[in-house]
Amino acid sequence: MVNDATAVEARARAQIDELYRSESRRVLATLIRLLGDFDVAEEALHDAFAAAVERWPSEGPPQHPRAWLISTGRFKAIDRFRRQARFDASFAAVADRWEAAMPGSAFDSEAIEDDRLRLIFTCCHPALAADARIALTLREVCGLQTEEIARAFLVPAPTLAQRIVRAKDKIRAAGIPYQVPEMGDLPERLDTVLHVIYLVFNEGYAASSGASLTRHDLSTEAIRLARLVVELLAEPEAIGLLALMLLHDARRDARSDADGHIVLLDDQDRTRWNRAQIAEGQLLVEQALASRRFGPYTIQAAIAAVHAEAADPGATDWSQIVGLYDVLLRIDASPVIELNRAAAIAMRDGPEAGLALINAILARGDLVDYRLAHSARADLHRRLGEHAAAIAAYERALALTRQEPERQFIEQRLHQLRTSPRCPMPPA
Amino acid sequence: MRYLCLIYDAESKWTTMTPAETGAFMGEYGAFTENVKASGHYIGGNPLKPTSTATTVRVRSGKISTTDGPFAETKEQLGGYYLIEAKDLNDAIQVAARIPSARIGSIEVRPIMEMPHP
Known part of the structure; x- marks a missing residue:
């Protein structure tokens, strides 16, 4: 019996770990909307997962884990502020506001999907410093640790932490809204988002030496981000950027030899190119070109696709x-x-x-x-x-x-x- | 939220503009002001006299010292301001972008720190 209980508990823990990986960013994105503050939402997110660790093994997991995590996080935040209100009355007003501001649509799956876009556009807001946009996006949207981001960008962790703190302060103090931009602003704002993704990719791609494992991860992260943007907002240039990164990244293994030396395009062993990734990139380029609303990322992707089509350099x-x-x-x-x-x-x-x-x-x-x-x-x-x-x-x-x-x-x-x-x- | 839009541009431009150009520019400002009043953004605003009329005041060790000129010599000078009410920074940016000087100078948008009223 004891063994059974332990096994149930281990299963529940594994499920929660898996859920953290797949859901924590979505849950965070929605909590920011409901609570109106990045730091409060992060704390609520951790409270919610702590509650899951405490209760799911004995009570069993809820039917809708995501909704459970969101509402538990929200209640924990309200609770925390009610307790603070004993020392500072202004906390009570905030807690009241959160309790009142609970539209029926708060848990709509559509609203929750939009929250991820809100989070991306807020982290990439043009009123934030360019390096802060990158740090904030990797931290909040991708869920990377501050130390990981600092290592990848070769800056001291306290410097990077400071950038994130400043950016969050500015979002709060300057009134940067948690919104997907309106249609009129969308092209310009999307450009900023795509540029952040492109810079993250390049940071990982430009470094090709052996000691750059963590930096390669940045390219992977950029591709994941672009996939998310394309999934949420199928704009041609977002598709073009995803294609561009897939096509370049497909050559990653062939770009350097075993000693980390550069191998130029002409000299690369083309059998080492990732064919599946190239095929996906080519399909996306065609899709973006067909829209006739494409821009520079799509054309660069088309150029990369022409290179990828050639079986040997002479056939380019x-x-x-x-x-x-x-x-x-x-x-x-x-x-x-x-x-x-x-x-x-x-x-x-x-x-x-x-x-x-x-x-x-x-x-x-x-x-x-x-x-x-x-x-x-x-x-x-x-x-x-x-x-x-x-x-x-x-x-x-x-x-x-x-x-x-x-x-x-x-x-x-x-x-x-x-x-x-x-x-x-x-x-x- | 309330925001102060500080208008920075080169004062020297006024000396190179023809009276007709100056008139047209002032006309644009008039139209902009009417527009933000109608949209409910406007709280207040004024142009300032040139920096040649500025006096900078400091008090050190209880003594007042005054110097001629602005706080800092810069290529673009503070030439006026609007105090606006906006939904959020995006809304404030949209208003600031329509200030005629945004096309030739820059507008600094600063949120007002709200103080508790006694």
Whole structure:
């Protein structure tokens, strides 16, 4: 009998742990709406799960665990404030307000789904500092611990904790509403949300060295976030961003060798690309393009899809890629996109054509301190067999790079150039 | 919630505008003010005389010291304000974005700290 009881208890605990993983963010999102404050809602969330741990093993789990957790959390918060009211009367007024403000629709599944969107849009509100949006989103929407986020972004935990505290203070003090933006504001506000997701992804994706395990998790987290946004709000650019990240992330394993060294797109073992993820990304790109309301993320995803279609580098459809960069430049002109277009032109029309475009960008004074502009130039000179010019450009890139794997890559190229015979190599 | 919208722009622009341009801009302000009165956002608001008329006052060790000019020399100067009642920050941002100077200068939106009334 004792063993049976223990087994029941263990099962209940396992169920609660699982529920915490799958439901705690939803429950939190709804508690913030009902209680009007992030910190109070977080406390209520923990009280609710503590109550579940205490009661479910003996009483059995409720029929609707999510609703149970929400209403238990809400009652715990009211209770807490009633007790505080003995010392400070203002708490009583707050507790009264919470008790009164309980619309019949509070537990509608639709309202609860909307709460997750409310939470995302509030955490990514443009009135919050850009780095605080990222920290708050990872903390509240993804449920990452402050220490985990700090480690992934290479900042001290107290600094990150401070960012989150400041952001919550501003939400409270400046009256940032817990709302999904109205239709008129939606495109602009969605841009901010997608940008947060994109930055989280890049933070994880740009780091490719062995010591970056926690940072890879950021890419996974960004993809999960984008899936959530797409599920709740099927906007073409959200779909495009999800596709873009899936297609890039599909190459993750092939992007570095066993020692953590960079492997360029041309040299990657394409059998190591994640085909299932590529197929999903391609489908999403088509879906976003078909909407005819797509933007820069969708076009970048389309470019990534063209790369993914090629069984080997030689089979890449560079004309199509140049065409997509032309479209991208029309809707989102920037020197970095011009640089990428120049690299595609070099592949389609030869290194001289690409070099002329890159030199024109630099001559204008753009990208002069951008390491990738110099490494792209270096590569084109190298392919033309112009070793001295290639070495000079790689040296400039080396001086500007801060990433260890990138530094090693450039040094290896420099070593090859300095030791190889000075005869022109045929263009690759 | 109440918010103070502080209007910052370059005073020097008034010297480069033609009388017709100045008139048109003031007309826009008139229309904006009517609009926010009608929508119930307006509590108060005023333009300020230029910073050349400003005096900065400090009291140190019980002594008043005054200096000519604004608290800080900046590229854009405080030129006026609106005190508004808004549902929340999103609502306040929508109002602030319609202040004519938002197109050439900046509007700082600050929530009013509500003090308990005795």
